[in-house]
Amino acid sequence: MQRFCLALDLIDDPALIAEYEKYHEKIWPEIKASIVDAGVTDLEIYRIENRLFMILEATDAFTFAQKAAIDAAISKVQEWETLMWKYQQALPTAKPGEKWLVMDKIFDLKQQ
Template structure:
């Protein structure tokens, strides 16, 4: 199993943040299925102010490239991602079009 941590910002607006959280209380079943089908075993998203932090635990053979290819051919995922961009904003240092940015692990207690 592998673990990845990623970050992203939300638009700093209380109403938009509340709406974003509401979508994540009832994530569309097709989105959950696409996450599982890509080899993600567990996923959690945390928020402080308008900053999001995602923890993903994946199968050993998971790849972001494979997930991107699967997502590109899934119209429901495209619909979800377009909708989520209304609430999200790229981190200041993100590459053009980049949403979630992979974080570097700098400490591990039992590593």
């Protein structure tokens, strides 16, 4: 099992943030299927102000490259990603085309 933590910002507009959260109350079935089919076993998103934090757990076989390939082949996923970009903005350190950035783990209580 693998765990990844990722970050992304939303456009700092209360109305847009509310819309974004509304979409995530019940995601499209094709989006859920693409997540599960890629080997993701659990996924949670948290928000503080306009900063998003995602916890993604996946099988050992999961890779972000494989997930991107699956997503590229599904038009409904591409439609969702385009729609979500209306609400999202890359972190200042993101390279062109990057959205969610994987965070570095810097502490683990179990290892102390």
